[in-house]
Amino acid sequence: MVDFIRETIILWPVAIPLAAAAFAAALSGRHGLQRVVTLGAVIMTFAASLLLLSIVLSEGMVAKEFGGWRAPFGIVFMADSFSAAMVTIANLLALCAIIFAQTELRPRQIEAGFHPLFQGLMVGVNGAFLTGDIFNLYVWFEVMLITTLGLITLDRTRAQIDGAIKYAILNLISTILFLMAIGLLYGATGTLNMSDLARVLPETQASAALTISAMMFLVAFGIKSGFFPMFFWLPSSYHTASIIVSAVFAGLLTKVGIYALFRVFTLLFDIDDGAYKPLMAFFAAGTMIFGVFGAAVQWDVRRILSFHIISQIGYIMLGLAVATPLALAGAVFYIFHHIIVKANLFFIAGAIWRATGTFDLRQCGGLIKQSPYLTLLFAIPALSLAGIPPLSGFWAKFMMIDASFRGDAGWLAAVALFVGLLTIFSMSKIWLEAFWKNPPRPIHYRPVPVTVTVPIVTLCIITLTIGFAPDALVRFSQRAATDMADRQAFIALFFDDTDIAEVNQ
Amino acid sequence: MSLIYAFSVSALMGVGIYLMLSRHLMRMLFGVVILSTAANLLIFVSGGLQAVAPPIIQGDMNILGETAANPLPQALILTAIVIGFALVAFAAALVLKAYGTIGSVFTDDQNDAERLGSPFYEEGPRNG
Numbered sequence: 058m059v060d061f062i063r064e065t066i067i068l069w070p071v072a073i074p075l076a077a078a079a080f081a082a083a084l085s086g087r088h089g090l091q092r093v094v095t096l097g098a099v100i101m102t103f104a105a106s107l108l109l110l111s112i113v114l115s116e117g118m119v120a121k122e123f124g125g126w127r128a129p130f131g132i133v134f135m136a137d138s139f140s141a142a143m144v145t146i147a148n149l150l151a152l153c154a155i156i157f158a159q160t161e162l163r164p165r166q167i168e169a170g171f172h173p174l175f176q177g178l179m180v181g182v183n184g185a186f187l188t189g190d191i192f193n194l195y196v197w198f199e200v201m202l203i204t205t206l207g208l209i210t211l212d213r214t215r216a217q218i219d220g221a222i223k224y225a226i227l228n229l230i231s232t233i234l235f236l237m238a239i240g241l242l243y244g245a246t247g248t249l250n251m252s253d254l255a256r257v258l259p260e261t262q263a264s265a266a267l268t269i270s271a272m273m274f275l276v277a278f279g280i281k282s283g284f285f286p287m288f289f290w291l292p293s294s295y296h297t298a299s300i301i302v303s304a305v306f307a308g309l310l311t312k313v314g315i316y317a318l319f320r321v322f323t324l325l326f327d328i329d330d331g332a333y334k335p336l337m338a339f340f341a342a343g344t345m346i347f348g349v350f351g352a353a354v355q356w357d358v359r360r361i362l363s364f365h366i367i368s369q370i371g372y373i374m375l376g377l378a379v380a381t382p383l384a385l386a387g388a389v390f391y392i393f394h395h396i397i398v399k400a401n402l403f404f405i406a407g408a409i410w411r412a413t414g415t416f417d418l419r420q421c422g423g424l425i426k427q428s429p430y431l432t433l434l435f436a437i438p439a440l441s442l443a444g445i446p447p448l449s450g451f452w453a454k455f456m457m458i459d460a461s462f463r464g465d466a467g468w469l470a471a472v473a474l475f476v477g478l479l480t481i482f483s484m485s486k487i488w489l490e491a492f493w494k495n496p497p498r499p500i501h502y503r504p505v506p507v508t509v510t511v512p513i514v515t516l517c518i519i520t521l522t523i524g525f526a527p528d529a530l531v532r533f534s535q536r537a538a539t540d541m542a543d544r545q546a547f548i549a550l551f552f553d554d555t556d557i558a559e560v561n562q
Numbered sequence: 563m564s565l566i567y568a569f570s571v572s573a574l575m576g577v578g579i580y581l582m583l584s585r586h587l588m589r590m591l592f593g594v595v596i597l598s599t600a601a602n603l604l605i606f607v608s609g610g611l612q613a614v615a616p617p618i619i620q621g622d623m624n625i626l627g628e629t630a631a632n633p634l635p636q637a638l639i640l641t642a643i644v645i646g647f648a649l650v651a652f653a654a655a656l657v658l659k660a661y662g663t664i665g666s667v668f669t670d671d672q673n674d675a676e677r678l679g680s681p682f683y684e685e686g687p688r689n690g
Contacts, residue, residue, distance in 0.1 A: 192641075199649065207654070210656070215663050217658045219672045219673070222587065222660055222672065226582070226590055227655050230582070233594070233598050233601050236598075236601045236602075236642055239638075240601065240604045240608045243608060243609060244607075244610070245608075278644070297587060297675045303586045354681050355680070356679040356681060359678075359679075360678075412684060417678075
């Protein structure tokens, strides 16, 4: 049994939520049972992802070929340290969200299908992290898209319908571009397996089709992850969803896009080749600046945070814009830090709503007297997001900016520092308006339930741990960055020398 | 023959993008449908299009014959059609719901999400 689980470990992060989605759908109408199924599923998925991570760390990459079809003919799953860690952190966030949902979820939202849709989203996210086949990646993106649309419109309010339409149309364009890029790539190389592509692409003659394919991948994943000229769907939809959904979206969805981008431009295309780097630098700088300026004028907590997702995505993009091993390690560190902190801030926005009954900063206030603990809990992720030492955001920004200076991209480092300053402005705005000032009208404060504080405290502790002992995560990020860029390891996963010799004959 | 297909792909993409630039939600949706058709056709063409036999393994053989078409692009397109159908069906339902809730299919009238916390409005509509 133990051997069986170890052997199939890479499948469980997808199989468990898939089964849970089916059960939750079959149990629709029985809220208690659905809740048990979902809670059990997220705990089991988290345990499975931890086991996967430990196996990957001790024994190297894990891979699985489906249905007895050998790569490159069949669909494969593969996990290096980067993807295993992404799966782990995604499922940690899912666990936090489900704990948060215990009291925050309304019966209407459960009836609208929250549980099966949430599990379906986790299927898509974990599948996207683990797949080793580019067309399979497209399928997981579509699974994510259809479940996120259901999750946004849980309450069917006017704002949600409006947000969902913008989300749907722009993301449909992104997936169509992704599909076209796959078609062109297949036409040029004749294979869809990522390891095989890593082997074949360097030997393929450069052609217009390949360049267009790379650009289409860039734009498609750019829309998904919210790059500068293409991010408009994000701040016009994320804030309309219910806060549990917003927190998970904020933590995970854009990061799946970023993950796919890193995979495609480290494993398939050569980032040092051609005009990719200046283009990435343009995207990174624009994303950082426009995200943070967009946040400055907003008054809804969730909208401020949504715009900050965009500016943080710019920091992660610096990793590909500079593309030294140091920068890639910084980007990996940044992704981990960002998922934890950003989801936590959305959870705290939910707690603010719980306490004051509004998300609009103009109408709330006085929380510092009402719940000083919440104020302290807000300070940790907010200061971490802005990059104040000794919190996790400081190390993340430090690694990125250090890498930019060393990688001859001083202007990007300057932009990053400037944007960090503006981030403090936005965070202090939330601080002043929601916690510090007296409310404009008397507010009837409600107590914040313990299931809301548990995930917030957990994520705060992780932020503090990373902040005070960044060593382990820094070393891990360096390893993940090395693994990510190591094409030979990916090729050796499925093809040994004799295979290659046979193909060449 | 590839050239004819290339032109039809570009024509379809042009039509799709033109429709998507409209402010009418249904036109945008039709634009998405046409654009995804163009994507499917593109896969077909780039997968290598020839007038050959269908990819069926003959009774007395174990592998595909030399003249058979490549079955993989066809499988990819089938998958993409199925997924695209589901998404378009959902999007059509969403547009219908938007027409029922907001009372308009023009994007100009749909700014409820934008109003939440916007500095230009005193107070946005209630949400959640």
